[in-house]
Amino acid sequence: MKNKKKSPLVNEEFIKERYRSGNPLTADEIQNMFKDAFSHIFESCFQSEIEDELGYSKYDYQNKETNNSRNGYSKKKLKSDIAGEFEVEIPRDRNGEYEPQLVKKHQKDISSIDDKILSMYAKGMSTEAINSHIEDIYKFSVSKEQVSRVTDKILPIAKEWQNRPLDSLYTVIFLDGMSFDVRENGSYHKKTVYVIIGIRIDGRKELLGLWIGENETSKYWLTILNDLKSRGVQDILIACVDGLNGFEQAINSVYPLAKIQRCIVHIIRNCTRYVNYKDRKAFCADMKPIYKAVNEESALESLVEFDEKWGKKYPYAVKVWQNNWDGIKTMFEYSPEIRHVIYTTNAIEGFNNGIKRITKTKNSFMSDESLFKLLYLVSKDITKKWTMPIHNWNLILNQLLIYFEERLEKHL
Numbered sequence: 509m510k511n512k513k514k515s516p517l518v519n520e521e522f523i524k525e526r527y528r529s530g531n532p533l534t535a536d537e538i539q540n541m542f543k544d545a546f547s548h549i550f551e552s553c554f555q556s557e558i559e560d561e562l563g564y565s566k567y568d569y570q571n572k573e574t575n576n577s578r579n580g581y582s583k584k585k586l587k588s589d590i591a592g593e594f595e596v597e598i599p600r601d602r603n604g605e606y607e608p609q610l611v612k613k614h615q616k617d618i619s620s621i622d623d624k625i626l627s628m629y630a631k632g633m634s635t636e637a638i639n640s641h642i643e644d645i646y647k648f649s650v651s652k653e654q655v656s657r658v659t660d661k662i663l664p665i666a667k668e669w670q671n672r673p674l675d676s677l678y679t680v681i682f683l684d685g686m687s688f689d690v691r692e693n694g695s696y697h698k699k700t701v702y703v704i705i706g707i708r709i710d711g712r713k714e715l716l717g718l719w720i721g722e723n724e725t726s727k728y729w730l731t732i733l734n735d736l737k738s739r740g741v742q743d744i745l746i747a748c749v750d751g752l753n754g755f756e757q758a759i760n761s762v763y764p765l766a767k768i769q770r771c772i773v774h775i776i777r778n779c780t781r782y783v784n785y786k787d788r789k790a791f792c793a794d795m796k797p798i799y800k801a802v803n804e805e806s807a808l809e810s811l812v813e814f815d816e817k818w819g820k821k822y823p824y825a826v827k828v829w830q831n832n833w834d835g836i837k838t839m840f841e842y843s844p845e846i847r848h849v850i851y852t853t854n855a856i857e858g859f860n861n862g863i864k865r866i867t868k869t870k871n872s873f874m875s876d877e878s879l880f881k882l883l884y885l886v887s888k889d890i891t892k893k894w895t896m897p898i899h900n901w902n903l904i905l906n907q908l909l910i911y912f913e914e915r916l917e918k919h920l
Contacts, residue, residue: 539592542592542594543592543593543594543595544594546586546594547594547595547596547597549622549661550586550596550610550611551596551597551598552657553610553654553657553658554596554597554598554599554608554610555599556653556654556657557606557608557609557610557654558578558599558601558606560651560653561601561605561606562574562576562577562578562601562606566578575603576601576602576603576605577601577602578599578600578601578602579600579601579602580599580600581597581598581599581600582597582598582600583595583596583597583598584596584598584611584616585616586611586616587616596611598611609654610654622658622661625638625655625658625659626658626659626662626885629655629658629659629882629885630866630882630885630886630888630889631866631889632865632866632867632868632869632870632882632886634869635651635652635655638655639651639655659881659885660877660881662881662884662885663877663880663881666880666881666884669884670717670718670884671739672739673739673740674706674714674716674736674739674740674741675706675708675709675714675740675741675919676740676741676742676743676919677709677741677742677743677744677745677915677916677919678706678707678708678709678714678716678741678743678744678745679706679707679708679709679745679746679849679905679908679916680706680707680745680746680747680748680849680850681704681705681706681707681716681744681746681747681748682704682705682706682748682771682773682855682856683702683703683704683729683747683748683749683750683755683771684702684703684704684705684750684771684773684774684856684860685700685701685702685703685724685750686700686701686703686860686863686864687699687700687701687723688700688701688867688872688873688879689871689872689873690720690872690873690874690875690876690879691872691873691874691875692875692876696872697722698723699720699721699722699876699879700720700721700722700723700724700728701718701719701720701879701883702718702719702720702721702724702728702729702732703715703717703718703856703859703860704716704717704732704736705855705856705859706744707849707855707898709905709916709919709920710897710901711897711898711901711902711904711905712894712895712896712897712898713855713891713894713898714891714894715859715887715891716736716741717732717735717736718880718883718884718887719732719735720876720879720880724752725752726752726753726754726755726757726758727754727758729752729755729758729759730758730761730762733758733759733762733763734762736762737762737763742919743763743765743766743915743919744759744763744766745766745767745908745912745915745916746766746767746769746838746850747759747763747766747767747768747769748769748770748771748772748773748850749768749769749770749771749774750770750771750774751770751774751778751832751835755768756768756835765915767838768835768838769835769836769838769839769850770832770835770836770838771856772799772836772850772851773856773857775799775828775829775832775836776792776795778828779791779795779825779826779828779829780792780825782822782824782825782828783822783825787821787822791818791822791825794813794814794817794818795814795829797810797813797814798810798811798814798829799836799839799851800851801840802844803840804837804840807837807840811829811830811833814826814829815830839851841911842907842911843907845900845903845904845907846904846907846908846911849898849904858890859887859890859891862886862889862890863883863886863887863890866882866886867882867883867886870882
């Protein structure tokens, strides 16, 4: 039986051309696209399974060490909660020893098997734990390689998301980096995952992307900012950054009008690493009057009091505020509502904590791709809750229009 050729990816140009010609796709045609995609994915998995069973790739007869061989295909109709009913071709072997594991012999309803694997993978579960759950539910096991094949199916989608067009303007962006151990050339190296979260004109948060590179440098941030530019971001009003040398120059070389604000999250993080755990709660409480002050004068008074209380015990922690004051004080140019957006740590901290909660069980990653696909799946789970504008956004937008009238109006 001759195997059909099917494409797992939707042809975007074909869809656009249909709309341009006044003949948009019908619901039935879209459903058929889903069916073709599902058929292709399942048939690819079946091919991998029979390859494992026989011990050699199709047409790779030089490495064949068995008297068994492929023997055409049989057709089977499957039912999915996404694609509905669709047909697949399952390979056969001459000895009748191969039995599909992804879909058992008499199984027809495969609703959400892949979704369940992806969901468990996104929660940081090990291959062993995923296999145990699948075996309990569907009565068959999945190998490490099969889990990898299923999760690899998300990579084209993840890469398309990473390269998607972005809004022309973001009111505030937060830039941060997280460190992970990744295997490369036979040994493990520290890699940085660069993260940018933006606040759109409608007040909703958006994860702009995840970039994997070497240890955090302003040069690599410059590459990322140029990537934002190429994806349609024309202007950024306020950029919240850490104290990396050259960061301000990197941002202003791409977005010369952006106001640079030292990220309060990073200031707090850098301070507390010098402070004993038992003192951190009180220490952090005493920092709040500094960045929540009504104006710069009041903030400086609070900083003096902070120094008097903690300076002798933790001089380096206090110096973090003193040495970075020029970058911190930018926020006092704005109203309390705008300042609250800048120093509120929920956006970046909530995201980072969500990532760390899942990845803490994984000591290292086998490749950049394995790290990227997990972070993508975890981030989708985190950001699906970002459905509402931040608190008091209408008031904040009106105030931003006063400070940045000409730049904002052209994007409304």
